Amino acid sequence: MDTTADTFFDGGLVIHQDRRGYRFSIDAFLLAHTVTLRQGDGRVVDFGTGSGILPLLLAYRHEGISICGVEIQSSLARIARKNVLANHLADRIQIIQADLQTINPSLLGYTADVILSNPPYRKVTSGRINPNNERALARHEITLTLEGLLRAVRRVLRTGGYFWTIYPAQRLAELIAGMQHFNIEPKFLRMVHSRENSDAKMVLMAGVKAASAGLVAGPPLIIYQAEERYSDEVQRMLAP
Numbered sequence: 078m079d080t081t082a083d084t085f086f087d088g089g090l091v092i093h094q095d096r097r098g099y100r101f102s103i104d105a106f107l108l109a110h111t112v113t114l115r116q117g118d119g120r121v122v123d124f125g126t127g128s129g130i131l132p133l134l135l136a137y138r139h140e141g142i143s144i145c146g147v148e149i150q151s152s153l154a155r156i157a158r159k160n161v162l163a164n165h166l167a168d169r170i171q172i173i174q175a176d177l178q179t180i181n182p183s184l185l186g187y188t189a190d191v192i193l194s195n196p197p198y199r200k201v202t203s204g205r206i207n208p209n210n211e212r213a214l215a216r217h218e219i220t221l222t223l224e225g226l227l228r229a230v231r232r233v234l235r236t237g238g239y240f241w242t243i244y245p246a247q248r249l250a251e252l253i254a255g256m257q258h259f260n261i262e263p264k265f266l267r268m269v270h271s272r273e274n275s276d277a278k279m280v281l282m283a284g285v286k287a288a289s290a291g292l293v294a295g296p297p298l299i300i301y302q303a304e305e306r307y308s309d310e311v312q313r314m315l316a317p
Contacts, residue, residue, distance in 0.1 A: 080156070086317040090137055091163050093156055094128050101130045103300065103311070104195050104279065107269060108243045109134035110314040111281045112193055118239075119143060120187050124177055124194040124229060125221065129157030131193060132170045145171045147180060149221075177221055177229040188235040194242050196226050223251065227259040234261070236287045243269070246277040253282075262288040267295035 079096045094100045109131055114121070119142060123131045126146030135144055148154040154174040161170045175184060182188045230240050240261050244252050246268060253263050261284040268277035281298070299308045307315070 085315065086137065089317055090133055091160070092128060092130060092133065093159050093163065095152070095156065099127060099153065101127060101195075104243050105130045105134065106311075106314045107279075107281060107298065107300075108193060108195055108241065109138065111267065111283075112191070112241045113239075113283075114139055114142060114191065115239075118190040120189050121145070121191045121193070122147065122185065122189040122233060124180075124192060124226065125149075125196050126157055126172065127153050127195075129160045129170065129172060131195065132157075132172075133160060133164060133166065136164075136166050136169050143169050143171075145173060145185060147173050147175050147177065149174065149176050178225055180229050181232055185233065189233050189238055190235060191239045191241065192230050192234050193240070194226060194230075196223070196242065196244075197221055223248075223255050227255050227261065230261060231259040231286065234286045238286050239264075240284045240286070241282070243279055243281050246280045249280050249282075252280070256282075256284045261286050262290060263292050264288065265293050265295065267298055269298045269300065271299075272301050273299050 080093045081096050083092050083094070084090065085092065092101075112135065114135075121135065121142055121144045123144060123146045126132060126148045129146050132144040132146045135142065146157055148157060151174055154172055157172045161167055161172060173184070234240060240256070242252075249266075256263055263282060263284045265283040267281040269279040269281060270277050277297070298310065300311055302308050
């Protein structure tokens, strides 16, 4: 496999990726930066971990937490394990190759305090499906739909546990309705805009299993300033 090695945080993290396969985007940094971990949130699970980017970012930012990344694609699971070893985090990050359609607490050995996911969010009937299988499965709902994701979250997340995700703003109504259907009450959202005067492209969302109603909408997150430069907030996310 032809891979690249990219470094972040002044060399604090190195991430290997398939040069031609699926490669993570800024969405991973936005989600990792937004996730709030409470005292006692020691069991964190990333659904659809890909190259392991979210567990790596969270482990870098939060000492003492243990994270399990779940990935259905064997090629991506291998890269994720390589990244865990390359960053000397094998004592804190575990990578499991498994299908979220069948994932359950027995396989993990626990119910999760926190689940996060940057899932495929394009419907199979929407847009061109990439001929590269890795990219196709990561972007389109081929093996995992929103319903399937939320059903897995309900199975694995403990009562009172948090679910965090990033999802297209145009599917926000569907996301909220789906979360409530599976007893995950939306508690926080933040709209993500490419630029200050553009429509929202993505939404960062958090929900709590079996919680009472009460949704907080945070300030908009702007990715770019003028001249294609990241905003000050995004630059802080990328800083050591």
